[in-house]
Amino acid sequence: PSVIEVNDFSFAYGEKQALFNIDMSMNEKEVTAFIGPSGCGKSTLLRCLNRMNDLVPIAKITSGNIEIGGVDINHQDVDVIELRKRVGMVFQKSNPFPKSIYENIAYGLRIQGINKRSRLDEVVERCLRGAALWSEVKDRLNDSALGMSGGQQQRLCIARALAVEPDILLMDEPCSALDPIATAKVEELISELKEQYTIVIVTHNMQQATRVSDKTAFFYLGKLIEYDMTEKIFMNP
Ligand code: ADP
Ligand code: ADP
Secondary structure, eight states: OEEEEEEEEEEEETTEEEEEEEEEEEETTOEEEEEOSTTSSHHHHHHHTTTGGGGSTTEEEEEEEEEETTEETTSTTOOHHHHHHHEEEEOSSOOOOSSBHHHHHHHHHHHTTOOOHHHHHHHHHHHHHHTTOHHHHGGGTTSBGGGSOHHHHHHHHHHHHHTTOOSEEEEESTTTTSOHHHHHHHHHHHHHHTTTOEEEEEOSOHHHHHHHOSEEEEEETTEEEEEEEHHHHTSOO
């Protein structure tokens, strides 16, 4: 079933129109890749999906809406904090907190008032397993996260996003700061996470889109100019 519906959605930063009349429908257990040249609006749409663009004062919706689970996410009754728990975000250059590997995951839970050690241990393990990191770090959970490799840090940030049990994961160029081996691991992880989450990934790498995504959305100058099954889009005519 459809999880995210983008309906005739247009969006501007002040006078600058960044997105024009976008229509999309993203399903459960589906990876959608956003591709297109720099400045075409990929990150803007991604950030609209969890209302991160609320932080930009001049930003405004100029037509349409976005529905998640049938609810207009910009409706006044929507609790943005709850929305952002449901719609997790992983950034291009993930920055673990300068704390232990354990604390990077436990921290968000403590903020929610979950302090029981056994419960935290359980979630930390589940998330690290979910991010395919457990076997690499289980013996050094108290070490600083900043001592991990770039690829491990990126997977730690994915683990951190999983802690609040989102339904949707948004990834903004999650591999662009990684070497090929770390990239392959994150791509493999995305393929596994797809069984449980609806995933949207912004990438400038078309090969990556073909490897990880079910559907590809190709943006150009703020317009969605192609949107179809990835295998169809990249099929040679
Ligand atoms: P992409 O992710 O495809 O590179 P963006 O979504 O970042 O593209 O940008 C789309 C357009 O919106 C660009 O013209 C960009 O300059 C503009 N833009 C993005 N963020 C802002 C902002 N905070 N303020 C003003 N304009 C912005
Ligand atoms: P509590 O008394 O709250 O049940 P503990 O006294 O058992 O907690 O542990 C104190 C704190 O140590 C925990 O709240 C948690 O922040 C941290 N902690 C728990 N497990 C680990 C771990 N494996 N590695 C690092 N820190 C941990």
